[in-house]
Structure formats: C-alpha cells, structure tokens
Amino acid sequence: GESVGLHLPTLSVQEGDNSIINCAYSNSASDYFIWYKQESGKGPQFIIDIRSNMDKRQGQRVTVLLNKTVKHLSLQIAATQPGDSAVYFCAETSGGGGSNYKLTFGKGTLLTVNP
Amino acid sequence: GAVVSQHPSRVICKSGTSVKIECRSLDFQATTMFWYRQFPKQSLMLMATSNEGSKATYEQGVEKDKFLINHASLTLSTLTVTSAHPEDSSFYICSVRTAAGEYFGPGTRLTVL
Numbered sequence: 001g002e003s004v005g006l007h008l009p010t011l012s013v014q015e016g017d018n019s020i021i022n023c024a025y026s027n028s029a030s031d032y033f034i035w036y037k038q039e040s041g042k043g044p045q046f047i048i049d050i051r052s053n054m055d056k057r058q059g060q061r062v063t064v065l066l067n068k069t070v071k072h073l074s075l076q077i078a079a080t081q082p083g084d085s086a087v088y089f090c091a092e093t094s095g096g097g098g099s100n101y102k103l104t105f106g107k108g109t110l111l112t113v114n115p
Numbered sequence: 116g117a118v119v120s121q122h123p124s125r126v127i128c129k130s131g132t133s134v135k136i137e138c139r140s141l142d143f144q145a146t147t148m149f150w151y152r153q154f155p156k157q158s159l160m161l162m163a164t165s166n167e168g169s170k171a172t173y174e175q176g177v178e179k180d181k182f183l184i185n186h187a188s189l190t191l192s193t194l195t196v197t198s199a200h201p202e203d204s205s206f207y208i209c210s211v212r213t214a215a216g217e218y219f220g221p222g223t224r225l226t227v228l
Binding site (some may be wrong): 034036041042043044045046049089102104105106107108 | 116119121158159219220221222
C-alpha cells in the first residue's frame with residue numbers, strides 16, 4: 001500500500017539552532033498532513049497540520065512546508081530547545097481531514113537537542 | 116483539542132491471561148475512537164476504529180476475536196487483549212478525533228511474560 005517515510009531517522013542539533021525534519025509521502029491522493037511529537041513513553045502530541053491547498057503554515061516556533069510536486073513535507077522548528085527532544089512523526093490521509101479519514105504514520109525522526 | 120486518558124499506564128501479565136485497557140475522552144463526546152499499537156522504535160499502526168454503540172472496524176491483519184473493543188458510551192472505549200502472548204507486548208494508544216484534529220492518549224505499556 002501507500003506509505004509515508006522519512007529521509008533521516010535521527011537529527012542532532014545544538015540548542016538555539018533551527019531544526020528541519022523531513023518526510024516523503026507516496027500517496028498522490030494525500031490531502032491532509034499532520035506532524036506529531038512523541039516523547040519517550042508518552043502518546044503523540046499534535047504539533048501542526050496542513051491541508052493540500054496550502055504550501056506553508058506557521059505556528060508558534062514551528063512551520064510546516066508542503067511540496068506536492070515532489071510529495072515532500074517538512075517541519076521547521078525555530079530556536080530549538082532541549083524540551084523539543086523527541087521523536088517526530090508525520091502522518092497523512094487522503095480523507096480530506098473530515099471525520100472518516102485514517103491516518104498513516106511515517107517512521108519517525110528522533111530529534112536530540114544538545115545544550 | 117481533546118483530553119484523553121488511558122488506564123492503566125502500564126501492565127504486566129502472564130501469558131494466556133486477558134488484559135483490559137480503558138480509553139476515556141475527558142472533555143469531548145466521542146462517537147469514534149481509534150486504537151493504535153506501537154512496537155519499540157517503530158511507528159504507530161492503526162488497529163481498529165471504535166464506534167459508539169456498534170461494532171468496531173478492524174484493520175487488515177488484526178484479529179477481532181483477540182482484540183475485543185467495546186465502546187459503550189461517548190466517553191469510554193475499552194480494548195481487551197485476550198489470551199495475551201509475549202508477541203502482544205507493545206505500547207497501545209487510543210485517540211479521539213474532533214473537528215480540530217486527532218488527539219492521543221498517553222498510552223498503555225503492555226508486557227506479557
């Protein structure tokens with residue numbers, strides 16, 4: 001079936017630097033994307049989402065970029081802090097973000113922030 | 116968002132026993148909840164969709180007789196792992212979907228000896 005994958009399984013950055021986490025997806029029908037943060041032993045935490053009619057969306061210290069041409073999604077974290085250390089998952093669906101979609105999760109990237 | 120709790124947070128059981136995991140939506144009436152399984156260092160895999168007042172919908176490869184789901188109210192769904200075996204050891208996570216997105220519980224770590 002279709003899959004969502006990541007270019008880098010691990011990313012190590014210095015505190016204060018910007019982080020970029022990438023995700024590639026293969027389902028051309030995907031139209032809703034979400035980034036989640038998962039700390040060790042906890043459930044995923046919603047960070048930001050984007051629909052396919054947009055190519056950029058900003059939140060607090062985070063920006064998601066969507067390139068539908070190459071089926072690529074990225075999460076940018078500004079001024080990365082030690083508390084940002086976690087595994088980050090991208091998830092996608094082709095259900096339009098309505099009520100009946102199913103999320104497909106990528107493999108995850110472990111972000112480590114060094115003080 | 117929605118606040119979701121799970122109980123227990125971790126459970127250890129002997130092989131062959133059954134374990135019940137509760138998922139509660141604390142501030143949202145959820146007609147639909149989702150159950151995921153996550154093995155160490157792996158991603159989340161959807162197991163089933165729990166529907167209030169009706170049968171759950173299971174993903175391909177998930178045994179419905181082994182993973183019993185009951186969604187008796189708008190705030191509670193339960194997952195029972197029947198006759199658990201060591202290969203069922205995993206992190207089980209539920210979620211609730213609202214108009215604002217999908218929100219996850221803290222997870223339940225199941226270890227089957």
